Amino acid sequence: MFQPYQDLLDGKPGYQGEIAEYLPDPIAVGAVGGSGTRVIAQILADTGITMSTPKNQSNDALEWPPMRALMNNPELAGIPLTLRYRQAFNGLEKLLHLKRHQEGNSDGRAGWKVPGTHIWLEQLAAFFPQMQYIHIMRNGLDMAYSDNQQQLKLWGSLYGVEASSSLDEKASPEDALEYWLRANEKVLEFGRATLGDRLHIIRFEELCTAPQATVASMLSFLQMDATIEETHRLSSGIRRPATIDRYLSNDWQSTFSKQQLARVEALGYLPGKHNA
Template structure:
C-alpha cells in the first residue's frame, strides 16, 4: 500500500454489497439495516449509498482499464485521496455508542473490489447474484451503458442486441468478482442468489446475519421486506434465437452460479462462446482467440500475473469443451 487513508475508521467495517444493477439489492439493504448494520443516510430509492456515486463514476473505468481487475498500486494513491471525502461524509452520521457493523450498498462497488480489499484487508463483501437471463431483459442497464465498453469488443457492441450485451457484461464482471472473492477473501466473501432469498428467505437472512455478525427476527423481516417480483423467470417469454445466443455467451457463468441450462439450450451451451467471461478492452476479445498472442496482450495492457493465469485457465477449459 503506497498511501493510507487519513480517516480513523470505526471497527466492524466496512461491509460492502455489490451486484449487477437490478439484482434486488434494495431488499438486502433493508435486511442489513433491520439486523443492526449502519448503511448510511444519503440513500436513493434503490437504497444505494449516494455519497459514493460520483466516486464510482470517476474511478471504475480508469481502474478496470488500467489494472484489469487486479493490482491497483499504479493508481491507488489518487483513488485513496479521492475516497476520503465521500467516506468522511458517509461516516458523519454514524454515532454508535457501542461497536456496530457498518458498510454500504452500491452495486457498482464490485467493480472496485480488488482496490477496496487492498485498502481494507478485513472488509467483508456480500455478492448478490440474479439470473443473468432475467438481468438481460431488465430495464436497468445503467452498468452496461456506463461500463460495457470495457468488457465488450467493438464488434460485440455493434453486432449484439442489448440483451446479449447485457448478459456478456453480467457474465464477465460477476465471474471476476466471484473468482477474486473465493481466492482472496476466505471467510470474508459471501455470495447469495436473489432467487434463494425469494424462495428460502428465512434461511438466507440467517446466512447473511451470521456472515456480518448481525441479529434480528428473520421471520418478521421476511414478512416485512421480502416479496418475490413477477420478473423472476421473465426471460422464458423472449424469442428463441436471442435466448440461444444468451446461453452461448453466458453459459459458463450461468452454470457456475447454479442456474440450470434446460434441454433446448444444451447445444448452445456446448458451443459456448470462448469469451463468455473474459475481461476485454476494445479489440482484446478477438485477440484472445489466439493463445500465442497472450504475451503481446500482456505487454499491451500490463496485465497482472494472476490475470494471465486466469486467461490461460479459461482458454484451456474452453478448448477442452
C-alpha cells in the same frame, strides 16, 4: 460535494495513507444491476448497522465517491489512479464514521449499498482490510432482458463489453448477458482467492423463495446473533417479483451462444429450468 472528493477533483489529494483509519471493517453490498440490493440494505439498517444515506429510490449511497469523474477526468492524469482511489475511499469512510457517530453507533458496524461496488472490489478490499462483501446474484438470463442497463452502459468497457451510452438505445440481450457473465465471474474469482470467508453470495431467487433462511445465513456471515422471530421479522416483507423467469418468454435458446449458456450454468443457473 464532500470536501475530500472536491479536493481530489481539484487536483489536490490530501490523504497519503494506504488503508482505512476509522472503519477497517465496513459491510459492502453490490450486484450486477439492482438484483435485490435495496432489500438487503434495508434489512441491514433494520438490524442497527449504520448504512449509507440513500440518495434515490434505490437506496444508493449518498456518500459514495464520484467514481466516473475520479477515473476519467484528464486533469487528474498526473495523480496515480491508486492514490485517487485511496483518497476517495478515505472520504467514504470519514462520511460513514461521522454518520455512525451521529446515530449513536460510534463503535458499531457501518456500510453501504451500491450495486457497482463489485467493479472496485479489489481496490476496496485493499483499502478496507476487514471489509465483508455481500454480492447478490440474479439469473443472468433474466438480467439480459432487464431494462436496468445502467451498469452496462457506464462500465461495460471495463469488461470488454461495449454498449451505447444513450439512454434511448437498449443494448442487445447478448451484450447484457456477457456483461453479467464477466462481472460475476470476476467477483467469484477475486472473492474466493482474496476475500475468502469475507465474501457472501446471495442468490436473488433463494432470497425470494426462502427469505428467512437466506437472511439467517447472511446474519451468520456477519457474525450477528438473531432469533427465529427476528429473522422472520426482517424477512417478512420480501416478495417474489413477476420478472423471475422472464427469459423463458423470450427466444433465449436462439439468442445466446452455447458458450454463454454453459457459463451461465457454471455460475449456478440451469438454462431452461424455473428458478423460483
